[in-house]
Amino acid sequence: MRTEEECLGCFLRQALATARLAGADEEGQARVVTEIERLLPQLDLTSSPPENAVAVYGKIAEISGVPDPFAEVKARSTRFALGLRDEVRARISGSGDPFYAAIRYAIAANIIDYGIQRPFDALYTLQTCLDQQLALDEYERFRAAITRSAGARVLYLADNCGEIVFDGLLVEQLQRLGCRVTMAVRGEAILNDATIEDASACGLDSRCPVIGSGIGCPGTPLAKCSEELRQAFAQAEVIVSKGQGNYETLSAVASPLFFLLTVKCPVVASRISTEHGLDPERITGRGEMILLQG
Numbered sequence: 509m510r511t512e513e514e515c516l517g518c519f520l521r522q523a524l525a526t527a528r529l530a531g532a533d534e535e536g537q538a539r540v541v542t543e544i545e546r547l548l549p550q551l552d553l554t555s556s557p558p559e560n561a562v563a564v565y566g567k568i569a570e571i572s573g574v575p576d577p578f579a580e581v582k583a584r585s586t587r588f589a590l591g592l593r594d595e596v597r598a599r600i601s602g603s604g605d606p607f608y609a610a611i612r613y614a615i616a617a618n619i620i621d622y623g624i625q626r627p628f629d630a631l632y633t634l635q636t637c638l639d640q641q642l643a644l645d646e647y648e649r650f651r652a653a654i655t656r657s658a659g660a661r662v663l664y665l666a667d668n669c670g671e672i673v674f675d676g677l678l679v680e681q682l683q684r685l686g687c688r689v690t691m692a693v694r695g696e697a698i699l700n701d702a703t704i705e706d707a708s709a710c711g712l713d714s715r716c717p718v719i720g721s722g723i724g725c726p727g728t729p730l731a732k733c734s735e736e737l738r739q740a741f742a743q744a745e746v747i748v749s750k751g752q753g754n755y756e757t758l759s760a761v762a763s764p765l766f767f768l769l770t771v772k773c774p775v776v777a778s779r780i781s782t783e784h785g786l787d788p789e790r791i792t793g794r795g796e797m798i799l800l801q802g
Contacts, residue, residue, distance in 0.1 A: 509756040511553045511560050512775050518557075519564050520544055526568050530577035540571050557775075558727025558753040565698050565724075576697040585620055585670030585700060586709055592634065593673050600677060603638070608647055610681040611768065612637050615797045617674035618667060618751050618770045621700070630670075633770075633795065643771070643796035644784070650766050650799060653746050654685055663744035664691045664716075665728055665758075667751030672702045675750060676712050689716045690740055695733075696724030701753070727757035749802070752776050758802065759783075765802030770795050 520541065527540035547567055551560045569575050596613055603609035616637035620630045654660055662682055666672045672693070679689050691712060694701045707718045722734025728749070730738055741747065747765045749758055755767050755776065771777045777793035780786070780800070791798070 509556050509759050509776075509779055511551065511555060511557045513553075514775050515557045515560070516548050516551070518773075519548060519561070523564060523568055526565070526577055527572060529581070530568070530572040530574040532572050536572065540568055543567055543571055556727060556729065556756045558725050558757050559729050559732070561727075562698070562723070562725050578697070578700045582669035582700050582702075582706060583709075585668070586673065586706065588630070589617070589620070589670040589673035590710065593677070596634070596674065597677055597680075599638070600681070607651065607681045607685065609638060610678040611647065611650070611799060612642070612797070613674045614671075614678040614750070615642070615768045615770060615799060616640075617671040618768070619772070619795060620668050620670040621751070621770075621772060634674075637797070640797065642799055643791050644780070644786075644798045644800050646766070646799050646801045649801050650746075653764060653766070653801075654682065654687060657745065658686055660687045660745045661743060662687045662689045662746045662748060663740050664689055664748045665750055665754050666691055666693045666702050666707070667754060668700050669702045669706050670700075671750070672707060672712060673710050676710060676715055678748075679712070679716055683716070687746075690744075691716055691718045692721055692728070692737055692740065693718060694724060694726070695720040695722040698724040699726050701726050725753075725757075727753035729757045730761065747802075761802065763802065767798060767800045767802060769798050771798060 523540050523544040527537045600606050600609045616633050619633045666675055682689050693707050694703050697703055704720050707713055719736050721737050723732050749765050749767045751769050771791055771793050774793040777791045781788045781791050
């Protein structure tokens with residue numbers, strides 16, 4: 509998915525918010541904004557927004573001197589999610605279809621995203637997700653793909669901190685169905701995306717193997733990822749892709765992909781609506797939940 513003109517304004521808003529998060533004073537914030545304004549015309553618009561975000565956030569880190577301004581945000585998200593995990597696990601177990609319930613919680617948790625700079629109520633979204641219809645729901649195709657062969661190899665491409673706690677609950681259900689799951693996270697810190705250290709803090713590395721992408725990109729541009737991830741991707745019988753960043757980098761890839769996300773951006777909403785011939789009022793980027801086969 510290419511970078512649209514609307515994405516450039518979003519990068520600028522993210523830059524200012526990140527500079528503030530990094531503790532920059534007004535002069536530092538102004539410098540960050542000025543430098544990002546100079547950088548934007550140099551970005552390759554044929555590349556995906558997550559790929560261009562690498563340069564944007566690299567510049568912010570260089571100017572601010574803070575390599576991971578989202579560190580506390582990530583830790584807070586993890587504490588929030590861990591505080592809900594037992595309750596959500598019990599709700600999943602008590603549902604009529606625990607696998608489907610776990611999927612819905614995992615999708616709803618994708619609302620925990622500090623890169624979008626829009627106010628969403630994560631707690632409300634999680635509390636009500638079983639009562640909300642998915643805007644696109646290809647669950648039957650997903651279940652069929654998962655159960656097509658015994659011991660299916662599943663690569664689970666994770667996204668954000670906090671969210672990965674609920675991904676872990678879906679991994680539990682996948683394993684109950686006999687799947688062999690490997691989870692992939694970011695290779696370096698960027699935004700509030702999860703790294704191997706963040707997965708370990710949630711105990712996910714004791715649930716399944718966890719590998720890094722090899723890069724600090726808030727998506728999965730395969731050509732730039734580690735050989736380990738590319739091999740896992742090629743060998744997987746089913747690939748679970750969480751979040752907008754992974755959708756933006758993988759939507760054109762021909763693989764056994766299923767995209768699980770909440771849509772929080774009008775550009776992504778328009779892309780999904782156009783690709784699937786949907787009424788644009790159905791998916792607008794206001795947090796609609798999606799389960800979509802690639």
